[in-house]
Amino acid sequence: MKVLTEEILRNHYKKIKSKKYVISKEILITPSAQQYLKDNEIELIVDEKSQNGKNPQENLEAIDKKVERKYKYQCNYTGGYFEEKPEYMTHLYGDKLVYKDHPRIILRGKLDSLQSKILEIQILVNKNKLVKLQKDLDELLQFIRNILRAEVLGEELAEIKLFGLGEEEIREISHHPEKHFKFKHVLPHYEMGDIVIGLNTLRSNARETEICGIQAFKKEESIERQDILIALNRLSSGIYLLMCRYLGGFYR
Template sequence: MIVTEAELRDQLRRPVAGAKVTVAAGARLSPAARDFVKQFALVLVEEGGAAEGQAGDWDHDAVFPVALSGETPRCTQCGTGVTSKPSALTQLNSSHYASKTHPRIKLRGRVDSLHARVLWMQRLAHEAGEEALVADLASLAAYCRELISAEYNERPAAELRLAGLDPDTMHRATHDPRSILGVEHLTLDHHDDEIQHLLNLVRTESREIEILALETFPSPHDHGATICHALNRISSAFYYLQLRRAAACR
């Protein structure tokens, strides 16, 4: 089933950024409909399902974060359909291939690497018997997949929530840890364990990725702005976990 721009417009009296539109399960958007969704950062809701990108729907077991479906993808450089993909190209979205040096592909690779490190830390936390940390790292790994999915599908990223905390609460805790968690800001050395150092490493890496995202999606930008903001908050989440571990060891 193909959903047209006219069918989406029929659901909206006046298009506004972030509005929800309903589509049939498994439906595909026409090229004009995709442009309409991108222009207003619309949130697609499958009939009988949750809104894509809505907070909470991303926190689940691992699934491949992008769907390789749609019409024959076109090259972003020459505009022609790509029936046999050269090794130097990769899928930018469901309808276009791009060079592997494209800024969005570079950003996607860095988020993928962050995802791999989070999974590694989760394994170490499991071996150490820190099951609360295992659960939080599972959520952060899922959120990395959410960011990849949001970038690929060109939609707003969902809001990060960790252990019942919204991102703004975590952000405040990382700026005033003494009043909220009862510990000072952290300075690590050789006495700290491997997990604490890895949490610190991914915190710094997520800051670097945020800068890359800001270069990839210069302001103003619709869905890209939510990805940049999400990367800022995910670095706060890693630091929050560092502070929480430090507080637990007092």
């Protein structure tokens, strides 16, 4: 179904001065377009045919194409167009712009922050010459980048695999560390050292990112992108597994 936006109306009335605007009944009108008509005292006429005998939807589509060619960006909320990208907006996908506090943009920011934190920890790991842990952190970094790519491009995530383990194996070990290490669940303490505390911060940040993911993909009674949400859940479990491995002497 075609949508009549304020930007289309503005573009139309730069060339045609009239106090009447005819559309077909199939066309939806955005609230901002309705307000534009009201503010300019333009009468909206809903009919099957326009006054010049042409289908009004065909006229609208022609106008819309001209607008698309002229403007580089489109507002994801109203369908309106921008010649320049506003500083307070960013790309959701393609040329579609949203406010920077859009839930999916917040999720992307959280994923970016996780990458930054991994790089900080890798500096410590490199100084301590923990080669195996460095390799696992590289894999974790790529895992997060894959999540981000899948979200931005709308791609399906591949099968979840971390440190040679499948998602169910990661879940099992993180839920029952006593079966795989010589201790029960880890209660972080500063005496455990900067690497463990850094990993714990990364783990808690991953949990926050998962919540952002739910906020981004929760649609009334349904949830979109469950592949990403499962990956985010296993991400925090995977980081916890790294903590257990470190404390259990796996990387020495």
